[in-house]
Amino acid sequence: MRTILGKMHLKWCHHCNLPVLDKVCNICRNEPVKVELTPPGDARPAFEKEIEFIENLIKEQFGTNKDILKGRIVLMNKLPGNEDMQEIIIDGQVVANLKYDNGWKIIPKLEGARRIVNANGYKKIVVIKEDVIPYLLDKSSSVLRPGVIYASEGIKKGDEVIVLKKINGKDEDVVAVGRAKMDYGEILKAEKGVVVKVRHAEEPKKAYKLKTSKKNLRGLFKDMVKANEDVIRRFEENSVGFMRNTAKKMNLPITVAYSGGKDSLTVLLLALKAFDREEFNVLFTDTGLEFEETLKNVDIVQKTYNIRLIKEESNEFWEKLEEYGPPGRDYRWCSEICKLKPLKRLIDKHYPNGTLTFVGLRKYESFNRAKKPRIQKNPNIPKQINAMPIHNWSAMHVWLYLFKNNAPYNKMYEKGFDRVGCYVCPAMELGEIDKVKREYPELWEKWEEFLKKWAKKVGYDEKWIEGLWRWKNPKIKNKNNKL
Ligand SMILES: [Zn+2]
Incomplete structure (x- = not known):
């Protein structure tokens, strides 16, 4: 690994x-x-x-x-x-x-x-x-x-x-x-x-404790940035260099994909270093299942950095849901409908001759990502060339960079969320679902209401509503993935 x-x-x-x-x-x-x-x-x-x-x-x-x-x-x-x-x-x-x-x-x-x-x-x-x-x-x-x-x-x-x-x-x-x-x-x-x-x-011994600080967490974060100044600067220089070189090589209109998440915010900040503000547009596709904080964050980021934002929205989820049933890890119709379709529309409308898009993907996130080249055609939208300036950054590099730049990151992270995508997603773990229930009860209620209705219609039990809905065919779940 x-x-x-x-x-x-x-x-x-x-x-x-x-x-x-x-x-x-x-x-x-x-x-x-x-x-x-x-x-x-x-x-x-x-x-x-x-x-x-x-x-x-x-x-x-x-x-x-x-x-x-x-x-x-x-x-x-x-x-x-x-x-x-x-x-x-x-x-x-x-x-x-x-x-x-x-x-x-x-x-x-x-x-x-x-x-x-x-x-x-x-x-x-x-x-x-x-x-x-x-x-x-x-x-x-x-x-x-x-x-x-x-x-x-x-x-x-x-x-x-x-x-x-x-x-x-x-x-x-x-x-x-x-x-x-x-x-x-x-x-x-x-x-x-x-x-x-x-x-x-282990052989009994005293706890290995290091010194504590009287500072609050913000103060500690500042110290953390200070302790890492060189490495942050080096990573920034490398990524900015990669972005400039790629832009030169591709010679396409430049775009930055923004999702409201920490990784794409980092890429946006890097783009502001690498290029003039007028040289690129920022793309945001609203899946229709965004948390309120995410939409707020997109607004704040736009105002803070005075960027040109191109938005496209999907509002088909609830309608298609009645037809297809809940999306599953083995049945991801939602990415097609909520993410791909609006993005395709956006690219066709604004970039009929193609665009080079800088995206916030990092190889630490998954094996599949780690194996992908740093620059590649979007397999679903060939007109879009995706490039990954922070593919070798860890989440700590990202956070240090955001803290250093006082960047307006999505407030959901402060509530302990690891990811800020759709509020309904079959990729969610049960712990994540529990956090959504705790922090956004009204959002989850709407979803649960649908699950209950569907369960009644198809004859599923309580276990399915609790979490088995995340698979179209619950039998294919591996054994590590018990409820
Ligand atoms: Zn030290």
């Missing part, structure tokens, strides 16, 4: 406690340390609201009474595949996973568990006999009932639990993290059997 998608850039300056994408930190000149995260490693910064959400989740789940993430940059790394899981990174290491599985859940790593215990999180702990510890460390074997001295009253089978060698409120008592295999009541009664299926075990 690493070789296909390119190298992972994310490192951490342990002196400044900031992510650094370069060989040295531009603030302290120290060498940053690689962050061990799951490839492709397209991590992004979390914003205030998301940080607060996670902080509260930790408090609820583990009973902590102190903040764990405060005064630090928090990064989120979405795991590849269909799993609804993100790694939470602070202090240069993955401290926990955030998972959606019929609700949001924290799955702590050992470093996370040490911080939880430090913050008095005793709601889900199991204390074991000292002589059991070597076995756990040796083979990461399970915690068996005879080795257990104490268990928190609230433990339910399936809970994430922290295994301690004793309780005295110290991080260095953490031995392991894992999943409970018994309820508290069962633990009391049982004489044998597995109490905790251990996920990670």
Whole structure:
């Protein structure tokens, strides 16, 4: 995966406690340390609201009474595949996973568990006999009932639990993290059997914490930009050079595709560096399923940069829906109707002889993208040549660039969304659907109403309405993709 998608850039300056994408930190000149995260490693910064959400989740789940993430940059790394899981990174290491599985859940790593215990999180702990510890460390074997001295009253089978060698409120008592295999009541009664299926075990030690800052998140973001100034400038220069060269080579009218998302905003900013404002037009196709914030953002961006915007709209979705039924991952009629058709119309009308369009695609986003050449004909609209100035940027490069330029990015990112496309999409994960329900209940209600109507008509059950609708033929779902 690493070789296909390119190298992972994310490192951490342990002196400044900031992510650094370069060989040295531009603030302290120290060498940053690689962050061990799951490839492709397209991590992004979390914003205030998301940080607060996670902080509260930790408090609820583990009973902590102190903040764990405060005064630090928090990064989120979405795991590849269909799993609804993100790694939470602070202090240069993955401290926990955030998972959606019929609700949001924290799955702590050992470093996370040490911080939880430090913050008095005793709601889900199991204390074991000292002589059991070597076995756990040796083979990461399970915690068996005879080795257990104490268990928190609230433990339910399936809970994430922290295994301690004793309780005295110290991080260095953490031995392991894992999943409970018994309820508290069962633990009391049982004489044998597995109490905790251990996920990670390690020699007890103190949490590896870096210094915290008194600054708010905005202040920390500013420091993060400062620590990365050289690398941001280098990436900008390369992409601007690529855009100028491509424009010269193609000799076509220049356009920039804008979607209201962070990647296309970056490309727009780069275009403003590479060309005069009058040399290009910006294209926006409204699918008719855009979030209000996205439409607002398009307006703001147009005004901020005084760009020439060409819009085209689709409003066929709801009408076609009655005919075709819900779009699925294996039945993507919606991209044809909502994206391709209006774009085709737009190109035919304004660029009958073709256009060179700069798009915000990045290879870190998917294998399919990684394999594509940097310049290629749009397979569906041959008149449009697409070029990808930021194909080698990670999400961190993009965010650093936007922060550095005080760019007016879509406010949806501050609500914890990874992507800002249509509010109904079969590509959505269940966690994403949950966020839409939470933040935009009225939008989702309209969709759910349709699903209920359709389910009744075709004879589908509740499970289908909850999420199986995302496949036309639910049987083709792979087994990792369980509801
Ligand atoms: Zn530094």
